[in-house]
Amino acid sequence: MGAGDGFRAPAAVISAGLLSVLGLSWFWSLLALLGVYLCSGGWRFLYVAACTIKRDLVGLCILLRVKFFMHHYIRMRSTVPSIFAQRVALHPDKAALVEESTGEVWSFSELDRRSNAVAQWAVAQGWRSGDVVAVFMESRPLMVALWLGLAKVGVEPALINFNLRRDSLMHCMGVSGARGMVFGAELLDAVLEVKESLSSLSLFCTGSSPVESLDSLSAQNLDDLLFYIYTSGTTGLPKAAIIVHSRYYRIASFGYYSFGLGPDDVVYCCLPLYHSAGNIVGVGQCVLHGLTVVIRRKFSASRFWDDCVKYNCTVVQYIGEICRYLLSQPVRPSESCHQVRVAMGNGLRPNVWEDFMKRFNIKRIGEFYGATECNCSLANMDNKVGACGFNSVILPSVYPIRLLRADEDSMELIRDSRGLCVPCKPGEPGIIVGRINPHDPLRRFDGYANQIQHRLNNLQIMIQRCQxxxxxxxxxxxxxxxxxxxxxxxxxxxxxxxxxxxxxxxxxxxxxxxxxxxxxxxxxxxxxxxxxxxxxxxxxxxxxxxxxxxxxxxxxxxxxxxxxxxxxxxxxxxxxxxxxxxxxxxxxxxxxxxxxxx
Structure with a gap:
């Protein structure tokens, strides 16, 4: 609708009122009102509303469901570990995590016991609630046990990209303010390269820990910090984004409800667990919703469908070019005899979307768009080809986001003669923005760790390198x-x-x-x-x-x-x-x- 559409309804009401004064009945007045509204362009709104109302109602139901459970957990002072404890109580012997490289299966009770052992070990090291400990290892179930166990006693894990080395690694360690580091044996060489710079920290190589009971969890709530996830560093050096318990729940739950997942689904996760796609959208389905998640250390296009068949996966994750890589593989029997019905992720190009669904017989694509630290995101809830989400035309304020025009070269927002941002028309690219509400866990922005020091370090390092x-x-x-x-x-x-x-x-x-x-x-x-x-x-x-x-x-x-x-x-x-x-x-x-x- 145009800028003047908001004035059409009052004008129509006035017109109907004048007709009523002239002696016409209310029936004819209402009919006249409708005629004025349609003639002034209102038919466009009614047409769009008719086409999108089903989609909007589905989105509204999902939003209300996430809000309802989140406020319930807030009232109960729940946290991610305490919600996980409820899943353990419901089905202790169900498979929680599967390590693809070894075939080892951890039940929910096993994951609980291992994370409890980590919590006891962390307390024995003298770490307390609010301390930061870096976790630096390749993706496997042990990484989940580590961050979950640390979170049980309020210690804040910083999940470090296992590809980083030297300067980049030290930058991420410094920004987090970590007191220690737990690293995988496979990354020993990377740690030895910077060992002198880490001399003030406690370093631990992963190994076996005794299994002990944990009597109580650290007193926390959904507003408290769960862990740090680092941005990719596309606008400078990586920043440690603050992930509170409520943000973890919001991201994982929107994925669960938006794409029709259920408790019997098995998720195949070949994405790195140091980032939100793997550790929240993927593993979050296990921790919060009781699904089984198969973890592969690194993506393999040649083994992808074989793994899905072997572990009876029904949901797979993708990001970026993964779907195109799979399409480039030669045809193999496993790609047509799997049970996968949903592929969820982001970055699927429209030109490979339909080919991917057709060749691999995928019934639903759960494409979404958002940033780890952002307070707004989008999701393709109606399986529309090529879409990463939508903004309601009927109820735009229910989920207050806007897509604004921007210069494609400078990425600066385009403004009109009054200095106001210009909304995008349907089909136009732009920058998504969301209204911040610090009192709403769905709308708040939590920022980054050590933001002032991060800016100073970032500037200093960039100047040195640019010489x-x-x-x-x-x-x-x-x-x-x-x-x-x-x-x-x-x-x-x-x-x-x-x-x-x-x-x-x-x-x-x-x-x-x-x-x-x-x-x-x-x-x-x-x-x-x-x-x-x-x-x-x-x-x-x-x-x-x-x-x-x-x-x-x-x-x-x-x-x-x-x-x-x-x-x-x-x-x-x-x-x-x-x-x-x-x-x-x-x-x-x-x-x-x-x-x-x-």
Whole structure:
């Protein structure tokens, strides 16, 4: 509806009133009111309402259900561990977690006993409620027992990305303010690299702990902090997002109710447990709703459907390009004899959506959109192809979110002549915003750990690094620009195409013509995990800017790493030789034809 639609109803009422004064009956007055309303554009609203009312009612029921249970748990002063205890009491012998790599099955009582042992051990270390302990290990049931056991006594786990090394690892440790670290034996080498910097902390390698009873839980409620989950760092260094008990419940429960999950479902989780998709949307179905969750340490496209058949999975998780990777696999028998009915996640591209459902016979796609720390999210509750969610036209204030227009290059909000933000029309891309209400657990924003110190550390580290380079990785298709004040370098990120997956490209301004590829590679190896290192380099003598001094990101993105499109020096990271090689037209053709592996 347009900006003036809000005045049509009063105008219609006035018109009907005048007709009544003229002697017409109320029946004819109401009929006249309806006619005025329809003629003034009201038919559009009625049409949209008729098309969306079923979807909106389903969304409203889900929202009310989540709110009802959340307020119930608030009144009962419940927490994630205490809700889990209720699941243990209901079905102690039911399978809770399955470790795919070993086939080991933990029942709900077993997970409870192991997490109790962790809680007793944490108390024995002198850790108390409010202390922070880092958990640094690959995804497996033991990680769940660790954070759940620590949460039982109020100790706050910081879930560290197991791909991080050196500077990035130390940054995340410093931001959390952790007193200790529990790490997996598989990450011993990564810990040894920074052991001197961790000398003030208590370090523990995972092993067996005695099983002891836990008499009581630490006094907490849903507003208290459960653990920290780190952002991906697309706007700087990773930030430790605060996850309180109510946020954990909200994210997991919206997934459970929105996508029609039930207590008999078995969830296949191949996503990392250091992030919300795996640990909340996935494992949360076990902890809060009593489902069985199969945990795989790392995603494998070739083993995906075999695992689903082996463990009778009915729900699978995906993120980003996982569905496309599965479509790229050769046909195998297991992909047609599984019991999977729901795939839930985010980042499924519309152009592979229907192919994925058709080939693997998936009845429902549960696509959602949101950020770990955000107070608003969207969910595709009606299985509409290509949709990540909706905003009600009939009841827009029930779930107060808006999609606002933004400049696709700068990502700045577009404003009208009055300085107000401009709502998007249907089909337009934009930035989602949600109304913050600190008194509503569904609408509050909890922020990040040590926010002031984080900003200072972030600025200092970025300035130091930009003296030699300026690099920032971004996990979406759009390009991202990073400029450093006081430095002669800036970078733009784009992505290659024509090969499987994505590859980052850093465009670096080399004014002095003294860029050293070997030094750069050594720096990024120390600072970034393997998946975040740029595969391609583009060295330019100057920053190409528009008339308004904006960097020409679009042109760089279109030209990519094609040496025929630019006179800039181009390099690619040769995986076999482990060094940057000059990119010639012959090598470019070999890459595009798949003859040269990246």
């Amino acid at each position: 030699r380079m300026c690099l920032k990785m971004f996990k979406d298709i759009k390009v991202c620009v990073c400029e450093a004040v006081g430095c002669h370098c800036s970078c733009t990120l784009s992505y290659s195409s024509g090969v499987e997956g994505k590859a980052g490209m850093a465009a670096i301004v080399d004014v002095m013509n003294d860029f050293n590829c070997e030094t750069f590679l050594r720096d990024v190896q120390n600072a970034l995990p393997s998946y975040a290192r740029p595969v391609f380099l583009r060295l330019s003598p100057e920053v190409d800017k528009t008339g308004t001094f904006k960097i020409q990101k679009t042109r760089l993105q279109k030209e990519g790493f094609d040496p025929r499109q630019t006179s800039d020096r181009l390099y690619f990271l040769h995986s076999r030789l482990a060094r940057y090689e000059s990119l010639t037209e012959e090598l470019y053709s070999a890459i595009m034809q798949g003859k040269l592996s990246l």
